[in-house]
Amino acid sequence: MALTQIDHLDAEKDECIDDCFAAAQACEWCADQCAEKGEGMAKCIRLCRDVADLATMHARFMARDSNFDSELAEACAGACEECAEECSRHDHDHCQLCADVLEDCAESCRNMMG
Template sequence: MALQQLEHADDHMQECIDNCLEAAQVCEWCADACADEGEGMARCIRLCRDVADVTSLHARFMARNSGYHADLAAICADLCEECAEECARHDHDHCQACAEILPECAESCRQMASA
């Protein structure tokens, strides 16, 4: 069964699931690539790892229609925004990809938090 076939996953939830999974992927890539960039990347790595973990968890909570997904959505949005700001400070392609993708994830998570 595809996620869009789940009865509880309306268009907003499905978009948020997709955004969270994309954010998790780009942040895993960024954290791994930042490890090879040298000093000054520790905060970026930590935030990207946190985003990857929280966004993948949030996507799973939404997929199972957890009663806690709205609570997690607010944390997810805050973390995505903070990580996007940090990544925007670095010129690396992987950081810029995070800075571009994460605000959309944050926005969709904010919508889920207020739903």
């Protein structure tokens, strides 16, 4: 059965799931790269790890049509925004890419809050 046949996943929710998984992937990569940079990157690493966990959880809750996905959407959007702000402060390519991906995810999650 194709995922497009899951009846509770409209285009907006499907896009948010994709954005959440992209955010998790970018954050895991960014956190790993920041760990190699060493000092001064602890906040970026912590926020990236939080977003990776929240984003994957939010995507899973949307996929199962959970009653709690609106609350997770709000938490995920807020975490994405805070992490994007932190990542954008660093000149590293991985941080800049992560910030861009997180902005998209935050917007998708905000759209899911209603």
